[in-house]
Amino acid sequence: GENVEQHPSTLSVQEGDSAVIKCTYSDSASNYFPWYKQELGKRPQLIIDIRSNVGEKKDQRIAVTLNKTAKHFSLHITETQPEDSAVYFCAATDLSGTYKYIFGTGTRLKVLA
Amino acid sequence: NAGVTQTPKFQVLKTGQSMTLQCAQDMNHEYMSWYRQDPGMGLRLIHYSVGAGITDQGEVPNGYNVSRSTTEDFPLRLLSAAPSQTSVYFCASAGGGTGELFFGEGSRLTVL
Secondary structure, eight states: OOOEEEEOSEEEEETTSOEEEEEEEOOTTOOEEEEEEEOTTSOOEEEEEEETTOSEEEETTEEEEEETTTTEEEEEEOSOOGGGOEEEEEEEBOTTTTOOOEEOOOEEEEEEO | OOOEEEEOSEEEEOTTOOEEEEEEESSOOSEEEEEEEETTTEEEEEEEEEETTEEEEOSSOTTEEEOOSSSSBOOEEESSOOGGGOEEEEEEEEOTTSOOOEEOOOEEEEEO
16 A cells, blocks of 8 residues: 655754655655644644655745655755754645545654754 | 634543544535544544545544545544544545645544
């Protein structure tokens, strides 16, 4: 079945440094790849997404890259701040087919002041 | 717009009891889904629906039933609760072609 692998499971960085989280998906029909941020005790919320016809997308300090051939996509956070500390989830789905979202297991990011 | 509304927020059950987690959305989304979140396991898909009258199994469907009689509602039923079903449950919906999945606030279920 479909699977999304996410690494690392935990990541600690100094404030101001960059953080990179990587995901790999198995279903070649996947065409939409969102990233969600979940703060403690809260619901996951979308922070950035990318579609399969785009290789990179950036929104201020956050960027996502997609390599369809390798079935890899990554989240890049630059100039990290303490408020970036949270759990981040990647996901993959086929918006033109099953619409079935499969999530990675999450990365706990700690930004050290 | 209330978005995605889940009830109850907290529930304690005894093994073997049944209950229903309610989920409603007011965004006219065609896609609705239920996830469970356990430490270190991420968000695992239980069941999902792409429209009224259509449901399908996700990654971990055993022990759970769903139905979708209207576009707005997607209840999750536990017929005979087990301690392994202790978890935080999230309902989520998407639609309009944007792809964004909107989550409810979550329901924390404890089975003793």
